Amino acid sequence: MDSRDKIDRREFIRAAAVLAAGGGAWMAARPDAEGMVWQIDPAKCIQCGRCATNCVLNPSAVKCVHTYEICGYCDLCSGYLQPGAKARDTGAENELCPVGALKRKFIEEPFYEYTVDEERCFGCAKCVKGCGQFGNGSLHLQIKRDLCVNCNECSIARNCPSDAIRRVPARRGYLFKQWVSGEESEG
Amino acid sequence: MIYRLALVTLALAAVLGDQAGAEYRFPMPEFESGYERPQMEAPPPKLTSPVVDVALLAGLMALTAFAVLKLRSRNWVLTLMVVSLFYFGFYRKGCVCPVGATQNVFNILIGDGAPVPLLISIFFLLPLIFALYFGRVFCAAVCPLGAIQEACAVQPVQIPRTAENVLGMFAYAYLGLAMLGLYTGTGFLICRYDPFVGFFRLGGSFNMLMAGGVLLVIGIFIARPYCRFLCPYGVLLRWASIFSRRHASVTPAECIQCRLCETSCPYNAINLPTPAVQSEPRRAGARRLGWMLAAMPLVIAAAGLAGVLAHPLLSRLHPVILLAERIAAEQRGDFGDLTIESEAFHASQQSPAELYAQADAVRRRFRAASAAFGVFLGLAFWGRMVRLSVIRKSPDYEIDRGACLSCGRCFAYCPVEKPNDVAA
Numbered sequence: 171m172d173s174r175d176k177i178d179r180r181e182f183i184r185a186a187a188v189l190a191a192g193g194g195a196w197m198a199a200r201p202d203a204e205g206m207v208w209q210i211d212p213a214k215c216i217q218c219g220r221c222a223t224n225c226v227l228n229p230s231a232v233k234c235v236h237t238y239e240i241c242g243y244c245d246l247c248s249g250y251l252q253p254g255a256k257a258r259d260t261g262a263e264n265e266l267c268p269v270g271a272l273k274r275k276f277i278e279e280p281f282y283e284y285t286v287d288e289e290r291c292f293g294c295a296k297c298v299k300g301c302g303q304f305g306n307g308s309l310h311l312q313i314k315r316d317l318c319v320n321c322n323e324c325s326i327a328r329n330c331p332s333d334a335i336r337r338v339p340a341r342r343g344y345l346f347k348q349w350v351s352g353e354e355s356e357g
Numbered sequence: 358m359i360y361r362l363a364l365v366t367l368a369l370a371a372v373l374g375d376q377a378g379a380e381y382r383f384p385m386p387e388f389e390s391g392y393e394r395p396q397m398e399a400p401p402p403k404l405t406s407p408v409v410d411v412a413l414l415a416g417l418m419a420l421t422a423f424a425v426l427k428l429r430s431r432n433w434v435l436t437l438m439v440v441s442l443f444y445f446g447f448y449r450k451g452c453v454c455p456v457g458a459t460q461n462v463f464n465i466l467i468g469d470g471a472p473v474p475l476l477i478s479i480f481f482l483l484p485l486i487f488a489l490y491f492g493r494v495f496c497a498a499v500c501p502l503g504a505i506q507e508a509c510a511v512q513p514v515q516i517p518r519t520a521e522n523v524l525g526m527f528a529y530a531y532l533g534l535a536m537l538g539l540y541t542g543t544g545f546l547i548c549r550y551d552p553f554v555g556f557f558r559l560g561g562s563f564n565m566l567m568a569g570g571v572l573l574v575i576g577i578f579i580a581r582p583y584c585r586f587l588c589p590y591g592v593l594l595r596w597a598s599i600f601s602r603r604h605a606s607v608t609p610a611e612c613i614q615c616r617l618c619e620t621s622c623p624y625n626a627i628n629l630p631t632p633a634v635q636s637e638p639r640r641a642g643a644r645r646l647g648w649m650l651a652a653m654p655l656v657i658a659a660a661g662l663a664g665v666l667a668h669p670l671l672s673r674l675h676p677v678i679l680l681a682e683r684i685a686a687e688q689r690g691d692f693g694d695l696t697i698e699s700e701a702f703h704a705s706q707q708s709p710a711e712l713y714a715q716a717d718a719v720r721r722r723f724r725a726a727s728a729a730f731g732v733f734l735g736l737a738f739w740g741r742m743v744r745l746s747v748i749r750k751s752p753d754y755e756i757d758r759g760a761c762l763s764c765g766r767c768f769a770y771c772p773v774e775k776p777n778d779v780a781a
Contacts, residue, residue, distance in 0.1 A: 184489050184600055191485065195478035198465045205474075207402055216704065218697045228560045238394035242383025278390040285395070306381045316400035319450055319558070322457050323545040328676070331701035344399045 205340035208324045212310040212347050214334035217295035217302065221311055224329040225293070231317035232293035232326065234271070234286045237347045240308035243281035249301030249309045250274055250284055272297050272309075288314070310347050315340070407476040410453060414483055414499065417441050421498040421763070422491035425605045429775075431765035437498040438507055446501035451557035454501060455480045456590040460535060460545045468539035484590075488597035492604040496584060496594060497763035502553050503584050507764065509573045510580035513623030521625045522741060524586040525760075529737040532589035533730045540726045541719065543674045547589055580623040584762065595759040604758050607767045609775040612753035619754070621770040626760040630752050642748060649743050657735045664731020665724055672723040681716035684709050 210221070210232065221232035245258055250272055255264035260274065271290035275283045286309075293311055301309040313326075313335070327335035338345065417437055424433035445454065458481040461473045484495035496503050531547075538546040548554075552569035555561025561569075575582050584591055598604070607618045607627060618627060672678045676698075683699050686692060688709065695703070702712065756767075 180600060181602070184602060187597075187600075188486050188489060191482055195462065195482050198462070199473050199475040199478040205402070205404070216701055218701070220697070226554075226558060226561065235397060237397065239385070240381060241385075242381070243386050244383055277392050278388060281386050281388065281392075283392075283395075304382070306383050314400060315402040318402065319452065320402065321452065322461065322548045325549075328544060328549075331696075331698040332705070340402055344397075346397060346399070 206337040207315055207320060207340045208313050208318060208327060208335055209338045209345040210311050210313055211334045211336065211345055212312070214332050215295075215298070215311055216332045216334070217299040217311075218331055219295050220329050220331070221293040221295060221326050224326045226321060226325050227317065227319065229292040230326075231313055231319070232311050233288050233291045233314050233317075234293065234295070234297055234309055235312045235344075235346065236284060236286055237308045237310070238283075240306045240347060241284065242306050242308075243277065243283060244305065245280050245282055247274070247282065247284060247301070248304035249297040251300075253300075266296050266300050267291075268294065268296065284309070307347065312344060312346065315344070405449065407474075410449070410476060411479050411483075413441075413444055414480065417499045418484065418487045418491075418494050421494040422487065425494060425497060425763045425765055426491060426603055429605075429609060429765070429768045431768060434498050434763075434765045435507075438504045441499045442501055442504035442508065445499070446505060446557045449501075449557075451501055451551065451554035453477065453480055455484050455495065456500070456502060456588060457545065457548045457551070459590050459593070460539060460547055463536060464539050467536060469542060485593060485597045488594045489600060490602045492601045492758060492761060492763050493591075493594050493598045494763050496591065497765070500584075501557065502551075502588070503581060503762070505553050505556060506573065506576045506581040506583060509576045510623065512577055513580035514578050515620060515623060515625060516579055518625050521585070522745065526734075526738060526741065527586050528588055528592050530734055531587050532592045533733045535589050536733075537671065537723075537726045537730045538674065540729075541672075541675060541722045546674075552583065581762070585624060585760075598761070599759045601758055604756060605761065605763045605765070605768075606756055607754050608771045608773045610773050613773060614753065615772060616754075617772060618767045618770040621767040622761075623766070624760055624762055624764075626757045626762070627767060628749075628751060628755045628757050630754060631748060631750055633752075635748065637748075642746075645746055646743070649739070649746060653739055656739045657732050660731040660735025660738070661728045662731070664727040664729070664734075667731070668720070668724045668727035671727050671730075672720050675719050675723070677712070677716050677719050681712050684712060 222230050225231050248266075250266060251258060251264055252266045257264055262270065265272070269290045269292065271287045271292075273285050273287055275285070277283050295311055298309050298311055301307055324335055417440065421434060421437050424430050424437065445451070453476065458477045460468075461471075461477045462481045464471055465473055484499070487494050498504065535545075535547045538544055550568075552565060552572050555565040555569055572582050607621075614630065619629065621627070673682075680698050680702060683692075683696060684702060687695070687699055
């Protein structure tokens with residue numbers, strides 16, 4: 171065997187490897203697989219508080235979101251006020267949110283509107299727990315797509331005790347709570 | 358009125374502890390002041406164009422190949438490295454990268470088969486194809502993990518070749534573990550234990566930053582420790598690069614055996630010339646090779662057995678196993694309190710028996726995967742032993758195509774001029 175043959179053989183192996191790998195990858199890849207994003211299933215979330223600490227981002231990409239359609243606009247809001255709060259006002263000693271991210275605004279007697287200040291919220295789920303225990307459950311956690319860096323393996327999902335985080339196609343909307351049934355659905 | 362209603366409902370909720378789904382505790386108010394409920398914000402994901410990513414990956418690799426093979430310029434390699442460090446590292450925050458993409462691609466074959474976007478498979482393939490033609494140009498300047506280490510390698514020293522060979526086996530172990538993680542559904546271990554992504558994101562867990570920091574500090578002297586001793590994708594690139602069509606060479610023309618390049622390579626990727634007089638008779642070498650070939654099934658069987666024996670330990674990587682162990686211990690009464698996981702489990706519909714059955718299924722998968730992992734490691738070890746025991750005849754200083762990262766350090770050490778008349 172002279173060197174010429176050797177070169178030809180190597181060339182052949184190389185071309186075959188490139189073709190096989192390229193063809194395999196082309197067959198395996200699916201264009202419709204583009205754009206999967208991580209979302210929290212509000213029906214499964216148990217408000218353990220790990221979303222605040224386990225995201226690779228600091229502060230977390232998980233924020234509290236508010237489905238206004240479900241909200242009762244209560245004055246005595248169990249998502250806003252600490253249990254046994256002395257007064258129903260904006261005093262820090264009465265607020266449940268540790269960073270003051272949940273804001274309240276008087277609308278009309280006796281209703282108050284609650285909004286989440288996303289800059290401050292870090293996804294600790296304290297308000298979500300309060301709202302779900304004694305209220306309508308209109309506050310819930312969700313992964314904000316504009317903040318999420320879409321890791322290969324969501325580090326919160328891996329640590330989520332109730333398996334509430336899963337990948338959904340980006341074309342499908344946010345998994346917000348909806349007014350109709352109280353169950354999660356497309357938003 | 359609403360306060361009293363709230364209190365009543367509070368008491369009711371406390372008594373029943375109910376999980377009412379469709380029924381709301383408080384009626385939705387009807388506003389008289391003309392107030393309208395705000396719309397919920399649903400911002401779309403911030404995506405960079407995949408075309409830009411692929412174009413930059415291919416472009417940077419092509420330029421690196423040109424800088425290494427034609428220009429023979431380390432400065433060009435360093436310049437390209439900085440570009441890549443800023444784009445793939447700090448701008449794209451370390452994702453998407455071919456090292457991680459390896460898992461997505463193998464996930465189709467041995468994992469849960471989740472479909473892979475075209476971008477990911479192109480990212481996995483392109484560096485390998487480039488390695489088949491030009492050597493590991495991806496490692497040289499395009500990989501952000503390599504770039505951050507190369508930037509820290511200011512005072513590289515050569516480590517003994519024996520140490521290089523032994524430590525290099527860890528990369529095979531890491532690759533094997535990553536595949537085991539995919540097969541058993543444990544997760545994407547390469548991404549999970551990526552030491553440098555914390556720097557790119559400018560924040561991370563203590564352990565991640567610590568591991569990355571330690572590797573970078575070690576990397577000041579022992580250049581690119583992750584690339585050489587851990588990188589799982591590096592193993593595949595090594596295999597591809599061995600068959601590379603063109604590869605960087607120490608000298609642009611004929612080697613004059615001046616020995617100047619001997620200390621230039623911090624990666625031990627320059628093979629020294631073999632002495633003219635062979636150190637052992639031919640028959641001794643042939644006999645040793647024969648013994649090694651005969652030992653191959655033994656090595657593989659032993660390694661596979663070791664893998665099977667190690668599977669209870671490895672299986673504790675899987676969350677289901679940990680949860681099942683915890684629940685079993687709680688039922689024996691070993692723990693007074695519950696963890697968040699076990700609380701969530703008790704709240705779910707699953708019974709302990711179902712969980713144990715699930716854990717058993719996971720363990721069975723782990724047993725098969727650990728055996729395969731052991732066999733893979735055994736084969737890798739055996740292959741390396743064979744390679745080291747075979748004496749090759751080469752009169753010149755030649756680059757070890759598998760190990761060479763095409764960093765271009767050795768170019769400046771070679772005093773031989775490029776021949777002017779004929780293009781190299």
